[in-house]
Each structure stands twice: as structure tokens, then as C-alpha cells.
Amino acid sequence: MKKELAKKYNPKDFEERIYKYWNENEYFKADPNDEKEPFTIMMPPPNVTGNLHMGHALNNTIQDILIRWKRMDGYEALWLPGTDHASISTEAKVVAKIRSKGKTKEELGREKFLEEAWDWTEEYGGNIRNQLKKLGVSCDWSKERFTLDEGLSKAVEEVFIRLYEKGLIYRGNRIINWCPSCRTAISDAEVEHKDSNGKLWHIKYPVKDSDDFITIATTRPETMLGDVAVAVHPEDERYRHLIGKKVILPLVNREIPIIEDEYVDMEFGTGAVKITPAHDPNDFEIGLRHNLEQLKIMDDDAKINENGGKYSGLDRYEARKEIVKDLKEQGYLIEIEDHDHSVGHCERCSTVVEPIISKQWFVKMKPLAEPALKAYKEGKFRFIPERFGKIYVHWLENIRDWCISRQLWWGHRLPVYYCKDCDEVMVAREMPKACTKCDSNNIYQDPDTLDTWFSSALWPFSTLGWPEDTEELKYFYPTDVLVTGYDIIFFWVVRMVFSGLEHMGDIPFKNVLINGLVRDSQGRKMSKSLGNGIDPLEIIDKYGADALRFMLVTGNTPGNDMRFHMERVEASRNFANKLWNASRFVLMNLEDDIVSEEEAQKYMEEEDKWIISRVNNITKEATENMNKFELGIAAQKLYDFIWSEYCDWYIEMVKPRLYGEDENSKNTARYVLLTVLKDILKLLHPFMPFITEEIWQHLPNTDGSLIKAKWPQYQEEHNNDKAEREISFIMEAVKNIRNIRAEANVAPSKKAKVIFVTTDEEIKSILDNGRNHFANLAAASDIEIRDNKEGIGEDAMSAVVEACEIYMPLEELVDIEKEIERLEKEKERLEGELKRVNGKLSNEGFVNKAPEHIVEKEREKKKMYQEMMDKVLERLEALKSKK
Structure with a gap:
């Protein structure tokens, strides 16, 4: 047996350790593999000096769910990470740093300034990488790229030159957006x-x-x-x-x-x-x-x-x-x-x-926009949801030439050279030794750099080695999914599409999955000015990464904004705790030897067949949802199945067998508990990777890591409609019996007789087979199944389920004298509450002067107390007539 799972669920005990284990074993790594189909996601590169915010957390959680799922499903799944040099943002920070020392960037000079910028990047550039790791992202860090890497810089230069040689890049006076402060x-x-x-x-x-x-x-x-x-x-x-x-x-x-x-x-x-x-x-x-x-x-x-x-x-x-x-x-x-x-x-x-009008470098957009528009209209890639395709089309149909030059020093410098003697313009991979027009050697390079979007437009293929024809480029391009926000469809998505078509001859991705914004609980956009931002790292520190991830995905539908509620994070953590405790229960009841599937099949009860059928169908449904990018729906289905069907119903159903004397029944229950738990952990792993891996490592007969385990497959032979119908009926009947008991305020320890009235032979059979469940789950002292309700007292409490009535005789439920005594006390309490609230509402001073919401609250209280009083009086009358 493996070591015991810790008594309490505490993500701090294992999340960092688990991530280190994955990383050291290179489980995130992906390389060209002829035996597997590729699946590729390129991480939208965050600013190199940025910090993780809730938008990053949502976007990267979605990507991680997809990549973990596809990795388990047998694909060579590459999630390539990287960061963007963020020219304006980084330069502004470096300029501020220089100014704090009493200098300007001009006084420092370009070379010294760039040294300062690289120092700044080295100092702050690793922040977001380390923060993403705390979230659990399983990207291939060995392939991490930076937009100012040597290889990517070469790609940027090559694209500029090729577009210039085709006449698609020109210099001219046009209107641009000018920032007078950033200059x-x-x-x-x-x-x-x-x-x-x-x-x-x-x-x-x-x-x-x-x-x-x-x-x-x-x-x-x-x-x-x-x-x-x-x-x-x-x-x-x-x-x-x-x-x-x-x-x-x-x-x-x-x-x-x-x-x-x-x-x-x-x-x-x-x-x-x-x-x-x-x-x-x-x-x-x-x-x-x-x-x-x-x-x-x-x-x-x-x-x-x-x-x-x-x-x-x-x-x-x-x-x-x-x-x-x-x-x-x-x-x-x-x-x-x-x-x-x-x-x-x-x-x-x-x-x-x-x-303002300015002499800048521009890209002619119409020749590039037309193929990008055609590719979408021909269905070569799609937006999820589809409605965002309209934004893409509208922007391309109304496109203007793109200003690509920036008056900054941090970034990709234009490969453009000028002759000081004759003003000749030369675009070249290296500085010309002499002017191509007048043969002068009085040449200087354009001081401007390229728009950051120019380099990020090449991200899907420059990161794979283009312009070199690398094995990675041939294998992983085009990519499968781009996950991004709706606010940069035309800034980034459009540019990647036309760049991919122009330089690779193919679209850069097959699907564009749009995620919305994470807003605060009031629906406001999170911002520094409002002070309503929520730090994902603080949430992770308090509740764990799994809870944050699960909260983000269950509240999410493609393209729609979502509200952040701390209560939902707590609910996700409670779910993790529920799974943890259920797993501990299973582990504590396992023996060293687990029976084989063949042996277990011989002794399976209806509830065993039911839970196996249910996890089989949940596998099918969740996989179908994920194929449609309905990750939130898939997560909710898994939540409902794990919490309710597996933990609250199946485990409770088999407890008597685990504590009983029948070894065959006991071993079968153990086998099913473990088998279904393994499938649960596999299905939940993409959403909550840390807790599922930690539990997996404690289960018997599990070789290797869960991250590399095979994704469950739907198997027709495991589908059992009969067992699902029977157990579903029993569950519904038990719920109704519990409701009756709650309404009658019956103590959980008190058992009571239950009478079922039905003429349906199938239901009679289900009820007869489920006697032990009613005794175990509904505290039934005796079960009676009959065709009619003759002889059942009128005071018996009842409920109706499919083709069947359920009765519980009143004398079986309560001690009438004690219940009358209790209800008289409740009546007295409610009379006091009603007197108080009526006194307030009859006071004109209170009604006229108190805030409306306070007055309304008192009116609601009066209504609530009166409804409670009506029920108490009705119940008292029924009990007194029984005496």
C-alpha cells in the first residue's frame, strides 16, 4: 500500500512540490513525434515585466485545461510560452528609472539606455513566469521565447524586408495616434x-x-x-x-x-x-x-x-x-x-x-487583408463564439494602412538606412558599406523601432524557428487553438492571420477561443483607479491554485464576461475538500489486494453497475463539451457527478457492504470505489491538476504520473440503462422521504415505517431490491409495498414519485405530546416577533423617516413570520385532532 493521504486538505503541502515534480520529469515537454498527432497552443505573450492579474489567470487556466486534456488524450501537445518586450511600457519604466537618477535617456545615449533596459528586463522579467507556475500551467518551458530573442528578431527583420521588397511597406505622411508624453x-x-x-x-x-x-x-x-x-x-x-x-x-x-x-x-x-x-x-x-x-x-x-x-x-x-x-x-x-x-x-x-500627420513607416493593408478575409469566410478557421467573426470581418473590410514605426529605442530597430549626402533610402539585412545611389559611405540607420504588434503578429511561426524550415515548424504549425480576449481581435488576431497566410501560406490557427473579462462582484472592470483588483496570487496562497482555477472555469462561457465572487472560490475549495475526504475514505477501506474486474463483475450490485454507467456517460458528455470548448459546462457536470452521485450517494450506499461480513460484496465495492475514483481523477485533472495528482500518487496500482495517464474513453458495454433507472428511482424516493422527515422535524436517529403504494410491477421490483437502501439512507424501520392505500391513516404524511405514492404514518414519526409542546413554544416565539414587527410598521415616524430599504426589510420579515405562524397553527390543529 502507498502512504496514507494527509488527514486535512491543505494545498500548501503539495502544490509547489507537485509542480517541481512535473517540471523535473519534463512532463510538459513536446517534440515532433511521427507516432502522434500534434496539438499546439501558443501562449499569448504577456509583457515581460508584467505581473499576473485575473485576466491572465483565466486565459492561462483555459489553455492549461485544453493542453492537459489533449496530452492525456494521446496527442503530442505543445503549449509554447513566452513574453513580449512591450516596447512602450518597458521604455517608460526605464526612462522613469533613469530620470530618478537625474538624467534623461538622450543624455545616456542609445547604447547605454539599451543596457539599462536589458538590466530592467533581467530583473523583472521572471516575475510573471514564476507566477504562472503557481497557477499550474503545463507549458513547455524549454521552448520559452521572448520577442527580442535573436531568432525572433531575425524573423522580424526578414518579414520587414520581404514586405518592403513586395512594395507592401512604404514611408509616407499619414494620420497616426501620437502620444505627446511618450513622444x-x-x-x-x-x-x-x-x-x-x-x-x-x-x-x-x-x-x-x-x-x-x-x-x-x-x-x-x-x-x-x-x-x-x-x-x-x-x-x-x-x-x-x-x-x-x-x-x-x-x-x-x-x-x-x-x-x-x-x-x-x-x-x-x-x-x-x-x-x-x-x-x-x-x-x-x-x-x-x-x-x-x-x-x-x-x-x-x-x-x-x-x-x-x-x-x-x-x-x-x-x-x-x-x-x-x-x-x-x-x-x-x-x-x-x-x-x-x-x-x-x-x-x-x-x-x-x-x-496628427506624421512621416512614418506603414504596411499596405488591403493586399494582406483580402486573403485573411477570404480564409475566414471559407471556414479555414473559426471563432468561438461565432459572433466575434463579425468584428474580424468588419475590421478587415474597413482596414487602413498600418503605422509600424515607433519613436522608441527599446524594440526591433528598423532595418532601414539613409544616405546623409543624397537622402537615398536603403532597406537591408546589414548596414550597407556604401550608398547604392551615390556611393557615399556617410550612412546612418533609422532610429525608430517597430510596433510591438509587428513582432507578435509572427508569434505562431517565429517561435517555431521561421524563417528556418525547422522540424518543429513543419510538425506543430498551424497551431490548433488561440485563446485570447475579445479586445484584441483586430489588433493581434487579424495580424497573425494575414502574417501566417503571407509568410507560411497557411492560417496560424484553426480555432480562436474568446474569453471575456473577469469583473468584480458588482460587474465593474477591475482597475487600479477603482481599487477593485484581486490578486490571483493572494487567492492561490489562501485557497490553493485548484480552487481558483475551478472557480474561473465553472463561471465561464466563451466570449462572456464573468463576475468574481469570493464565495465561489470558497465553494470550489469546499469541493476540493469533499474530493479529498472521499478519497481518504476509499483509501482507508482498501485492502492490499484489489480484485480483478472479472472477479468484481460476478458480484456487482445494482448501485455498482449504476455508478460505472454514470461515470461512463459523464466521460462521454464531458469530452463532447470539451470538444465544443464548453469547458464551464464540462466542469459543472463533473462537479455535480463527483459531489452528489459519487460522494453523497454511491459511497453512502456501499458503506453497509464495506462494514458487512460478505467478503465478495465488500471486495466488489472496493474495486468499484477505486475504479470510479481513478476515472474521476483523470476527468478532473485538467481543471484541478494539483489535488488530482496528489491523490493519484497515493492510489494503489497507479504507475507514473496522472498528467501522463490516458484520458478515459466512453465504452458502450459499460452503459447500463436499467441500473441507472433503478438507482435514480430509489434516489428520488429517498429524497422525498427525507423531505417528509424534515417537514415533520423528525430526529435523524428515529426510524420510521415507510409504505409504498403502486400497481407498477417494475417499480415494485425496484422497491423490493432497494429495501436495504431505504433502511440505510432514509432511516426506514420497515418497508411495506402494496397496491392501494386502504388502512393508511388520513394523518399519514405523503409524497408522490413516478407511478408511486409514499406514506409515513404520523405516529411513526413523532411523539405527539412533545411535538405539540415544541410547536406551542414556537407559536409563542412567533407571536413575539410579529408583535415587534407590527409595532414598527404601525409607527408612522419609522415608516416615513427610515430609509426605504430598512422599511422594506421589516415588511419582508412580517411576511416571513406570518407564513411560519400559519404553518405552525396548521400543524398544531392536525396534531391536537389526533389526540
Whole structure:
């Protein structure tokens, strides 16, 4: 026999030890294997200097469940981990560190700055890895990658060069998101939109050589300094006579044309819009269509530049105040109204983002978007749930060119070189020795780095060795499942799809499983500002990783947000404790020798056949749910089966046999208890890996680790409809008898006669065979089965189950004198409670002055006490009539 399982369930006793055991034995490792089918998941790389939050915990728990399940199901299952260099976030932290020492990054210089950044990464980069290990993730750490690894950097450079050579990467002036604080272009993914209580300024633009004027409305009056036109819809009767004329731009006194463009919404605002191509993405497109000037009036630090006249040098918000003041003084300001709108903020520093024209490097998206759109529409990969495919399609159908250059030093530097003498642009794998145009050797490299998403777009194949044609790449690509949040479908998912199709000729994954957010108990998004974040590590420390994992998955459905309730974590821990105690019970009742399946089959009782059939069907159902990515449903079914059917019913049913004299019956019960427990541990292992492994290691006849055990398979021959029907009927009857006893307040130790009335011969047979269960589970002193209810007293308490009535004579249940005495005391207590609550509610001062919820609470109490009193009086009347 193996050593005894600890008396108390304490995850701290074994979780760290178990993880170390798995890791040291390389159970997470996966390599190309011709004898197995591959199954691959790429971990969405968290920020290298990040910390585990509840979103990571949910996302990685889902991935771990899938990978553990597939590993047990016979696949060569690779879960490849890694981290992202997080250019903006990491650079901001390193800059802050340098500033704390009284220096700037410019003073330090690029080379020294990068040394500081690598030092920072080395110091903080292992945090999230170690935190993920506490969660129990079974990824192949031997293949861990970092987006600035040499191999991945080579892949990034290769992709840039190939796309440039195909004409898909270009340099040009376009509108980008600019953070004036970080001093860099940022991607849409790094813009956080926040609702703002802003203003809408209505300004009149005088029409040249006329007393007429056009009114425009703007939320950013400072940008009017860069206006180059006013646009109206060509079918707008109000303005048709003005098209082709000019207005005088207030404060600036510059003449700008009135143009027509179908983009303008006649119903919105005044139907006339100011056009500022250098400071608005839609205006930029209109400007291209009409060949308008691109007048930039703001510098990189969001101050008005030399094009701003008297406002030059002012911060954008200082300029706004001065411009509004001048507009008012000069009679151009018609009105100011409150206007709630969404304003983009830099995700890293919370500075308001400025849309601004800038010379940057871009990827032409339309040629890449079309194959990505086609692949989805042809069903080459899918979203779970399907509704998220609409977001994917919508974004690709309305895609704009992608700004990929960043004004940062931490990241992949552009493989772009310039000639200082003739301005020639050269894209190359190494710095050219001479200019390809003028032969000068006065060459320098572009200082910009690439958008972080550029490298993470290659994650599914760069991590496997691309551009080299490695064995891992050939075997594990395309991957099987991407598990990610719905907020980055178009930022990351789309980019991985078009990158995979472009560079690998195939989709990067077959399924995109979307998980929602973990919100607080009130449904709010967890955030530092609200102070409502919950640290997964604190939960793990208090309740164990298994409890956190199980809570997260049972409350989860694909694509939907979930609320975090501490009570549900406690419930999951209670479930683990229930399994622990049930396993201890089984182990304590085992002998050194377990009988064979063949021997056990000879002496199986109906409850044995039932539980074997049930675990067989649960295996089928849970596997089907998992194949549909319904992990929460599978987990709930396992919970219900383990807690109720195995622990609460089967174990209780076989206790008399375990303590009895019939050795054959006893050995069979032991065999079934152990066999079903093994299947339970296998089925539950992906969800709660630590406790299941620890129990498994204590079971007899279990070689090796549970993590490598074979996933249970549904077997038709183990299905037993007859046993399931019979035991289900007995369970339902027992529940009803227990309800009768509870209603009559019968002490658990008091046994009572039970009469079953039925004419159904099958049910009679079930009842007759189940006599011992009624005695054991329903405290029945005697069982009587009859065709009719003649002779059963009217005072007998009853219940109805399928084709059968259950009666319990009242005198069998209670001592009438004692019960009357008890009920009289209860009546007296309730009279007191009703007097108190009626007194409160009849007090006008209380009703009128107390908070409504307090008054309502008292009304609810009155209703509850009155219902209780009615039942007591009814019961007293019935008992007194019996005397």
C-alpha cells in the first residue's frame, strides 16, 4: 500500500512540490513525434515585466485545461510560452528609472539606455513566469521565447524586408495616434477610450464678400488653426449655393474653400464640417480626395508650432482657452454646449492622444487583408463564439494602412538606412558599406523601432524557428487553438492571420477561443483607479491554485464576461475538500489486494453497475463539451457527478457492504470505489491538476504520473440503462422521504415505517431490491409495498414519485405530546416577533423617516413570520385532532 493521504486538505503541502515534480520529469515537454498527432497552443505573450492579474489567470487556466486534456488524450501537445518586450511600457519604466537618477535617456545615449533596459528586463522579467507556475500551467518551458530573442528578431527583420521588397511597406505622411508624453506613434491597441464630459463649440465662419456665414461645431477648437476647407454634402440644399465660394478662417484671416463631399453627414450638427487634414483621420482622407494642403499646427510635444501665429508656443489646452476667448471677443463664438464623447488616451501614461500627420513607416493593408478575409469566410478557421467573426470581418473590410514605426529605442530597430549626402533610402539585412545611389559611405540607420504588434503578429511561426524550415515548424504549425480576449481581435488576431497566410501560406490557427473579462462582484472592470483588483496570487496562497482555477472555469462561457465572487472560490475549495475526504475514505477501506474486474463483475450490485454507467456517460458528455470548448459546462457536470452521485450517494450506499461480513460484496465495492475514483481523477485533472495528482500518487496500482495517464474513453458495454433507472428511482424516493422527515422535524436517529403504494410491477421490483437502501439512507424501520392505500391513516404524511405514492404514518414519526409542546413554544416565539414587527410598521415616524430599504426589510420579515405562524397553527390543529 502507498502512504496514507494527509488527514486535512491543505494545498500548501503539495502544490509547489507537485509542480517541481512535473517540471523535473519534463512532463510538459513536446517534440515532433511521427507516432502522434500534434496539438499546439501558443501562449499569448504577456509583457515581460508584467505581473499576473485575473485576466491572465483565466486565459492561462483555459489553455492549461485544453493542453492537459489533449496530452492525456494521446496527442503530442505543445503549449509554447513566452513574453513580449512591450516596447512602450518597458521604455517608460526605464526612462522613469533613469530620470530618478537625474538624467534623461538622450543624455545616456542609445547604447547605454539599451543596457539599462536589458538590466530592467533581467530583473523583472521572471516575475510573471514564476507566477504562472503557481497557477499550474503545463507549458513547455524549454521552448520559452521572448520577442527580442535573436531568432525572433531575425524573423522580424526578414518579414520587414520581404514586405518592403513586395512594395507592401512604404514611408509616407499619414494620420497616426501620437502620444505627446511618450513622444511616439502608438497603435490603436494602445489607445484607451474614456468617456469625457466635454464641450462643443459652435463657431461661425464668414463667407467671403458676403454677410452670410457657415456655422461649424468642434470639440477641439485649437485645431481650427490648421483648417484648410469647410465641407458640406453635395445634396444639402442649405449650402448648395455656397459650394465653390470661400470663407474667412476666424482669428487667422486665411481664405479657405467651401467644398462638397459625400462623407459629410447632413443630419449631424449643422451639416457643415471644418477640414483639418493634418489633425483628423477622416479629414485627411477628404484632403487627399480634394488635393488639399496638409497644414500641421502642432509639434510632437502638443504645443502650437510656427503655423499657429500668435498662439505659437502654447500648449494645446492653453491655446484652446486663448482661442475660445478671442472667438468670443471678436463675435465668432455662437454658443458652447455640453458634449459627452469618447476621448482616446495613451494606455501607458493616460495622456490624451493627438491624431496628427506624421512621416512614418506603414504596411499596405488591403493586399494582406483580402486573403485573411477570404480564409475566414471559407471556414479555414473559426471563432468561438461565432459572433466575434463579425468584428474580424468588419475590421478587415474597413482596414487602413498600418503605422509600424515607433519613436522608441527599446524594440526591433528598423532595418532601414539613409544616405546623409543624397537622402537615398536603403532597406537591408546589414548596414550597407556604401550608398547604392551615390556611393557615399556617410550612412546612418533609422532610429525608430517597430510596433510591438509587428513582432507578435509572427508569434505562431517565429517561435517555431521561421524563417528556418525547422522540424518543429513543419510538425506543430498551424497551431490548433488561440485563446485570447475579445479586445484584441483586430489588433493581434487579424495580424497573425494575414502574417501566417503571407509568410507560411497557411492560417496560424484553426480555432480562436474568446474569453471575456473577469469583473468584480458588482460587474465593474477591475482597475487600479477603482481599487477593485484581486490578486490571483493572494487567492492561490489562501485557497490553493485548484480552487481558483475551478472557480474561473465553472463561471465561464466563451466570449462572456464573468463576475468574481469570493464565495465561489470558497465553494470550489469546499469541493476540493469533499474530493479529498472521499478519497481518504476509499483509501482507508482498501485492502492490499484489489480484485480483478472479472472477479468484481460476478458480484456487482445494482448501485455498482449504476455508478460505472454514470461515470461512463459523464466521460462521454464531458469530452463532447470539451470538444465544443464548453469547458464551464464540462466542469459543472463533473462537479455535480463527483459531489452528489459519487460522494453523497454511491459511497453512502456501499458503506453497509464495506462494514458487512460478505467478503465478495465488500471486495466488489472496493474495486468499484477505486475504479470510479481513478476515472474521476483523470476527468478532473485538467481543471484541478494539483489535488488530482496528489491523490493519484497515493492510489494503489497507479504507475507514473496522472498528467501522463490516458484520458478515459466512453465504452458502450459499460452503459447500463436499467441500473441507472433503478438507482435514480430509489434516489428520488429517498429524497422525498427525507423531505417528509424534515417537514415533520423528525430526529435523524428515529426510524420510521415507510409504505409504498403502486400497481407498477417494475417499480415494485425496484422497491423490493432497494429495501436495504431505504433502511440505510432514509432511516426506514420497515418497508411495506402494496397496491392501494386502504388502512393508511388520513394523518399519514405523503409524497408522490413516478407511478408511486409514499406514506409515513404520523405516529411513526413523532411523539405527539412533545411535538405539540415544541410547536406551542414556537407559536409563542412567533407571536413575539410579529408583535415587534407590527409595532414598527404601525409607527408612522419609522415608516416615513427610515430609509426605504430598512422599511422594506421589516415588511419582508412580517411576511416571513406570518407564513411560519400559519404553518405552525396548521400543524398544531392536525396534531391536537389526533389526540
